[in-house]
Amino acid sequence: MTSIASITLEVDDTTAAERFYTTAFGLGSRLRLRTSEAPTAGFRGFTLALTVSQPADVASLVDGAIAAGATSLKPVSKSLWGYGGVVQAPDGTIWKVATSAKKDSGPATGTIDERVLLLGVADVKASKRFYVEQGLTVAKSFGGKYAEFTADGTDQFKLALYKRAGLAKDLGVADDGSGSHRLALTGSATAFTDPDGFTWEASSLTSAQS
Template sequence: MTRIESITLEVPDPATAGSFYTAAFDLGPELSLRGSQEPTAGFRGFTVSLIVSQPADANGLIDTALDAGATVLKPATKSLWGYGGVIQAPDGTIWQVTTSSKKDTGPATRKIDDIVLLLGVFDVAATKQFYVDRGLKVAKSFGRKYVEFDFASSPIKLALNGRLSLAKVAGVPADGSGSHRLAINADVGPFTDPDGFSWEDTSAVHPSDTGPGGQ
């Protein structure tokens, strides 16, 4: 089964970004960083969701991210689907921190249950077919609006949303241009999808790529 081992964020200063991500989320090998000055502006077309067990966990991660230099795009609040908020890292990456629970059931922890990469695409049906043709299996599909792929055993899950819808969820205008500043590291590819998202072979993550701690 296809696995996404990690994502690589391209950032202006990997050391500075690494310090932020270590303080904010303390992610492990699921996240790597590499230097890039590729032009980018506006919405980069993706968000990363950190799924946690309860509101207290979401609040804790959001608070430490804000203390480390993130900014709020949407304050954490209850919704029809649960509880969560949206923040933007100093490097520009948008992170959702959410839970399906609306009530705390125990002391707050920093445990992250799932990491979900959401790609905002112009044609959900066409991009879904593109990935199916490359061997990905669909777990859930809601017409031309939303698709989840089957990555049950993968460190990072993958979903597709319409670009306009994802920008609305993130709380930003949908306009954007230039590099996504993102690479998806998996056991398929390398290739570039219809929306310009780059997939790299897991072996292509080279020694100059660093983890969030700069190591």
């Protein structure tokens, strides 16, 4: 495995979820969806982050998501590191939209520069070591606080690790949660579960289900 091949969100209603993701973020073809009734409560331990080039694009995407049915968790605002906002999709998945820029260079374009799956983990160093053993390559690492892995293509979701409590705080939610993550990943020929309970399915199984 060298990177994430696909992301599957487990939702109550696949038709409604596909409509939301196509309308809100234009990601209908980049996310797999499947029906699940697995119990889940509170913080699911991850977020999907979209990086854009300027504040106007942050506001445009967040406003579009809210108009499509998302709930605002953190209103769009300026901070020391840039500009961003956090929303929760109707299926419960939390999304963060952000930019490092503090001023607009022009009108919103709707272009997404980078897509990242951030997993909230108990021990960043241990989880980083685990994923390196699975074949991923570290692109960025900041001690026990954050780690990011390379992706094979610029259009893919990158995988990154962040302390669970810190991630929840950044998203504006409590860090307690239970039940299913409602998330499945592929990128390996064999199935496995990481130290924090995130599941990776065999690529051959996912292809057979597509």
